[in-house]
Amino acid sequence: MLSTVDAFLYPAAIGRAHPISKEAQYGSMAEVNGARDKFANSFKPPLGANVYTYPADLSGTPTMTLPVGFSSEGLPLSMQIAGRPLIEPTLCRIGHAYEEATGWYKKHPNV
Numbered sequence: 001m002l003s004t005v006d007a008f009l010y011p012a013a014i015g016r017a018h019p020i021s022k023e024a025q026y027g028s029m030a031e032v033n034g035a036r037d038k039f040a041n042s043f044k045p046p047l048g049a050n051v052y053t054y055p056a057d058l059s060g061t062p063t064m065t066l067p068v069g070f071s072s073e074g075l076p077l078s079m080q081i082a083g084r085p086l087i088e089p090t091l092c093r094i095g096h097a098y099e100e101a102t103g104w105y106k107k108h109p110n111v
Helices: 029-040 054-059 088-102
Strands: 008-011 063-070 076-082
Touching: 063 088, 076 088
Parallel strands: none
Antiparallel strands: 008 076, 063 076
């Protein structure tokens, strides 16, 4: 499919980013990974919340992930742009055009 288009846009995850408690933010990496895994395992798909990114990850497809807004809880939402091999400059141009048009990169969640 990517041979007929410049890029393909799709959600980077099912829903919002996973929450991290203040304690986990300053704790060990094991605590952060535990919070992530608990969140990912709460979804029904067998690959967890990042089910959309696995095909590109496993095939080596170049991708770029960009912010697209915030959930009702104020946590980030994102999309991923995928392209053919060696098309990274085009992905960067598409990502830059999107960021300039939307300004989402300037906004940050409340922490």
